[in-house]
Amino acid sequence: MTIEPFERSTDPWHEVEQHVGHYGAPYFAPDIIDRAEGSYIYTEDGRKILDFTSGQMCATLGHNNPEVVQTIRTTIGRLDHLYSGMLSRPSINLCTHIAQTLPEPLNKVIPLSTGSEVNEAAIRMAKTVTGRFEVVSFSRSWHGLTQASAAATYSSARKVGVPCAPGQFAIPTPYEYRPDFTDAEGKLDWRKELDFGFDMVDAQSSGSLAACIVEPILSGGGILVPPDGYLAELKKKCHERGMLLIFDEAQTGFGRTGTWYGFQHDGVVPDILTLSKTLGGGLPLAALVTSDEIEATARERGFTFYTSHVNDPLVAAVGCTVMNVIERDDLPSKAAQKGDRLHAGLQRLVETHDIVGDARGRGLLQGIEIVKDKQGKERSAALGDLITRRCYELGLHMNIVCLPGMGGVFRIAPPLTVSDAELDDGLTILDQAISDVETGRYRD
Ligand SMILES: Cc1ncc(COP(=O)(O)O)c(C=O)c1O
Structure with a gap:
């Protein structure tokens, strides 16, 4: 029996359950990723998702960069x-x-x-x-x-x-x-x-x-x-x-x-x-x-x-x-400029949402910390998880640091080739997702 690499079966999650081992973090169900290009990944059912983590922080020049x-x-x-x-x-x-x-x-x-x-x-x-x-x-x-x-x-x-x-x-x-x-x-x-x-x-x-x-x-x-x-x-x-x-x-x-x-x-x-x-x-x-x-x-x-x-x-x-x-392409300087734009957008989230406690980072390696409220500064992995899920539904892949005691910190590391428009789109989705969670419109 042969199975072609991109062959589609009717119930891939059954095969996942049967044959794909776990290695420490849950799979990003229910989507199977079909292709990736630039700052985006595309699911098998055709959804386009902005990738704010460059894969596992590796797709420096964006996915499938034509020169690569x-x-x-x-x-x-x-x-x-x-x-x-x-x-x-x-x-x-x-x-x-x-x-x-x-x-x-x-x-x-x-x-x-x-x-x-x-x-x-x-x-x-x-x-x-x-x-x-x-x-x-x-x-x-x-x-x-x-x-x-x-x-x-x-x-x-x-x-x-x-x-x-x-x-x-x-x-x-x-x-x-x-x-x-x-x-x-x-x-x-x-x-x-x-x-x-x-x-x-x-x-x-x-x-x-x-x-x-x-x-x-x-x-x-x-x-x-x-x-x-x-x-x-x-x-x-x-x-x-x-x-x-x-x-x-x-x-x-x-x-x-x-x-x-x-x-x-x-x-x-x-x-x-x-x-x-x-x-x-x-x-x-x-x-x-x-x-x-x-x-x-x-x-x-x-x-x-x-x-x-x-x-x-x-x-x-x-x-x-x-x-x-x-x-x-002088990407280090561009990462510095784009990083300033990204950081300014994240700082606005700190100013406008009580559950965003801090924004920090350098260049295109940025983070925000989600808390129950600014004053108490208590980390909230639960709110972070909800925001991650809401972002994904709205078309943005965000990575929450999933280490014990660290839940609630988002790592944001888009490709160095990300455009200003993509950064702004990501910030808009993030803002909406945070609002939806903060106001209780989006909950478990
Ligand atoms: C700073 C740092 N060093 C080392 C590693 C391990 O790299 P790899 O997963 O390629 O073995 C990671 C992975 O996330 C990392 O962030």
């Missing part, structure tokens, strides 16, 4: 996949181009496949180079679901009763809307918080601190932008302890926040940089970047990350095209 499609068409007939020890022009050119967009000393690039995997490689490299094993990350972090990346992830999937890697420490996440450490005016005192975090790390460490891994803006943690000066101080604390600083730019890399890389806003260069989601424009492509020195030491000490798809040419070619389009 063309690259896949021309590459697939010539080079697909190779023995992992072989190199091809697309992978050499990808490494070269990535290195050219980065400041010194970030020179050496290893192309891999996914975000979890590249963080796994980065942590392994840091352990190899330092000869130590302890890893620090934020209490609201998300770095992936493989062994080391999951061990450095505190926001989800930890309480499953299996041991994680030894030597993991969390430091408090700077969260200006809900500060844990405050100054005399009640504002976040991030220095006190960071000092406290590292005091705790020092108290627990067995003297084997290897690395600290953080996102320059936490996305899954709730769109949290560290205050100015925070990342510089974090780097200082790491280096004082002989630790390597890893920035995970799965979501902030390649223009989304208004600069090529998120760390450029703070002028803090990491020891190891991990890039994933946004690099492949929707295909699985990731890259580890580090200095000549760290790469050489890792190599001397036997660093190995030899995978089936390391340096694969097809996805590397796509990465080359994604980068060329970003560069040619």
Whole structure:
């Protein structure tokens, strides 16, 4: 029996129930998605939905960007996949181009496949180079679901009763809307918080601190932008302890926040940089970047990350095209401008709705926080879920952070190619959905 990829059966949800496994989040029933183009996805029954999450934050240039499609068409007939020890022009050119967009000393690039995997490689490299094993990350972090990346992830999937890697420490996440450490005016005192975090790390460490891994803006943690000066101080604390600083730019890399890389806003260069989601424009492509020195030491000490798809040419070619389009069309500056427009619209929602407590973010990585009311600031996952559902009915796909204790924060990350009109349409739908839920016109 053959089944064609797009063949339609009468009751796909029966097949889903019978054969499609669950992996941690409910399926977006009842629709089956048939195609996607630009900022939109289309359901099998012909509904058009504005995608404010770029898929899983990966479709940097919009869905099925014509230049990406063309690259896949021309590459697939010539080079697909190779023995992992072989190199091809697309992978050499990808490494070269990535290195050219980065400041010194970030020179050496290893192309891999996914975000979890590249963080796994980065942590392994840091352990190899330092000869130590302890890893620090934020209490609201998300770095992936493989062994080391999951061990450095505190926001989800930890309480499953299996041991994680030894030597993991969390430091408090700077969260200006809900500060844990405050100054005399009640504002976040991030220095006190960071000092406290590292005091705790020092108290627990067995003297084997290897690395600290953080996102320059936490996305899954709730769109949290560290205050100015925070990342510089974090780097200082790491280096004082002989630790390597890893920035995970799965979501902030390649223009989304208004600069090529998120760390450029703070002028803090990491020891190891991990890039994933946004690099492949929707295909699985990731890259580890580090200095000549760290790469050489890792190599001397036997660093190995030899995978089936390391340096694969097809996805590397796509990465080359994604980068060329970003560069040619100056998408980082456009993301900054469009981000200002989006942020202004979200700020209007804060001003006009009592259940929208905060709007925050940078460039085209923005978030709003849904609360029961502004004064009490109590998070409301239930209202967030209703707004998500209402938006979807009205033609907008919004992603609520579905981590324990975080429900109520929307992540908004449209493609960098989104038009002003699409942004305005999305904001109009969001405004209506919030009003419908706030007034009780739309309820469970
Ligand atoms: C910051 C960050 N790092 C790593 C990952 C893991 O990437 P992947 O799902 O491609 O393994 C994610 C995924 O959401 C992420 O947001």
